[in-house]
Amino acid sequence: MDHTQIKLIETAVVIAVFVMILFVTNKFVDKTVSTHLLKKVRGKIIKKVINLITILICLVILLIIWGVDQSELVVFIGSVLTVLGIALFAQWSILSNITSSIIIFFNHPVKLDDTIKIVDKDFETEGRVSDIGVFFIILKTKEGEQITIPSNVFIQKMIKKKL
Structure with missing residues (x-):
């Protein structure tokens, strides 16, 4: 097999796993919403957060598969996180509220x-x-x-x- 074909197969596997993870997590959130009698809007927000995180992880894996140098990728991700950290530093309480809301959604009685x-x-x-x-x-x-x-x-x- 050609090196490009292997990359295409790996890409297809990553995308298939990504779709399965999205499906399972969305079903889990829907079940949690209906079990705990929560508003559907809360479920949509939690789904968006989980989907964003899985999309970012999937993109990083795809970039690694297609040969982006890992050290360059780490520098890029570090730079983006640094900029976000500085930009959101004054808004720490907002991030804290969002995180707390997710914890309340899944674990609070x-x-x-x-x-x-x-x-x-x-x-x-x-x-x-x-x-x-x-x-x-x-x-x-x-x-x-x-x-x-x-x-x-x-x-x-x-x-x-x-x-």
């Missing part, structure tokens, strides 16, 4: 319409979870107030869930 109490020594809050977004968790209190809590703060608090 709180779901929509749960009544919870946030235990805090200075200010206890009790309410029903009305929305779990990318940046904020929204609680509705008995008094009809709407309380917005950043995702990164919510994940750090002790939560009592009423059964």
